[in-house]
Amino acid sequence: MILSRSAQTEINSLIDIVVQKYINKATDNPKANSGNPFVMALLKDFEPLVRTIHGLKTSLGSEMEKIAQIIAKDAWGEGNVKRKVKENIELPENVLEQINIIINKLNNVEKHSNYLEEKRLIIEACKKPSKIADPQTFEFDLILTDPKTKHMYFLEMKGPDPNTTEVPGAKKRLLTAIAWAYFNTESKNSDAQLAIYYNNKHPNPYKNPKVHYYFDPEGGIIVQENFWNFLGKNENTYNSLTDMFETYGKKNKKKIWDGFSKLIEIH
Numbered sequence: 001m002i003l004s005r006s007a008q009t010e011i012n013s014l015i016d017i018v019v020q021k022y023i024n025k026a027t028d029n030p031k032a033n034s035g036n037p038f039v040m041a042l043l044k045d046f047e048p049l050v051r052t053i054h055g056l057k058t059s060l061g062s063e064m065e066k067i068a069q070i071i072a073k074d075a076w077g078e079g080n081v082k083r084k085v086k087e088n089i090e091l092p093e094n095v096l097e098q099i100n101i102i103i104n105k106l107n108n109v110e111k112h113s114n115y116l117e118e119k120r121l122i123i124e125a126c127k128k129p130s131k132i133a134d135p136q137t138f139e140f141d142l143i144l145t146d147p148k149t150k151h152m153y154f155l156e157m158k159g160p161d162p163n164t165t166e167v168p169g170a171k172k173r174l175l176t177a178i179a180w181a182y183f184n185t186e187s188k189n190s191d192a193q194l195a196i197y198y199n200n201k202h203p204n205p206y207k208n209p210k211v212h213y214y215f216d217p218e219g220g221i222i223v224q225e226n227f228w229n230f231l232g233k234n235e236n237t238y239n240s241l242t243d244m245f246e247t248y249g250k251k252n253k254k255k256i257w258d259g260f261s262k263l264i265e266i267h
Contacts, residue, residue, distance in 0.1 A: 002232060002240040007074040011067050011241070015248045018063050019256060064197050065141060065157050068231055071241070072144055075233040082143040089138055089180050092129035098122055099175045103168060106214050113212070115219035119178055119188075126182045138173050138180075142195075144231075152181045154192040155222075160200040164210055170194055171214045191219075199224040 142155040154177035174192035181190035215221040228238035
């Protein structure tokens with residue numbers, strides 16, 4: 001079995017919360033506008049249902065983060081997984097300057113992101129630290145530590161189409177994480193990647209220019225199957241997780257339909 005019984009139980013509880021939350025959300029605010037106006041005109045009587053299903057597709061972020069934490073704890077060990085970690089980080093001025101140089105060049109589209117080169121530049125700056133700067137508070141979605149190698153992994157979880165302003169902010173946090181890990185471990189054994197938890201272009205490769213401006217597909221970003229399989233340390237973790245969602249849907253078809261059908265007025 002890919003996931004333990006306890007992990008499956010916790011995940012099923014979260015799936016149940018997700019379904020109920022969006023039924024309640026749509027029921028409380030059934031007249032909110034969304035979607036293509038032509039589609040909405042065609043399916044006007046079904047609009048609350050369509051909007052709710054759209055919400056399920058696009059607003060699962062916090063629940064999926066919790067599911068990611070459950071899967072990681074199952075595979076890595078509870079003590080090696082941290083979620084929503086806030087840290088006061090104080091970095092030397094030259095390291096902060098190097099991070100800003102990398103981001104500014106990406107902002108101005110002067111060059112494409114190169115994950116390994118960015119790591120090298122930051123670690124080189126860390127080896128020759130200048131005056132310490134004022135501390136800043138950063139929050140990291142997930143921090144994993146390999147108990148054998150002590151390799152640290154920092155992951156920022158996003159859906160496939162994050163807001164334009166979110167992307168450079170995520171980039172700065174992840175570059176900062178590389179430097180912070182170096183000063184904490186005096187080792188280059190760290191990685192900091194953007195984790196896209198599902199690919200909205202599947203079965204085609206994930207493509208989003210505003211993301212790829214800042215994150216190198218060859219190392220700086222980890223998408224869908226690769227992300228979930230990495231968390232679970234098993235190449236079948238993603239399939240097992242989607243099977244759980246599908247099984248829940250089949251077992252609770254009546255409950256889901258009873259909830260969603262109340263949103264539709266039949267004249």
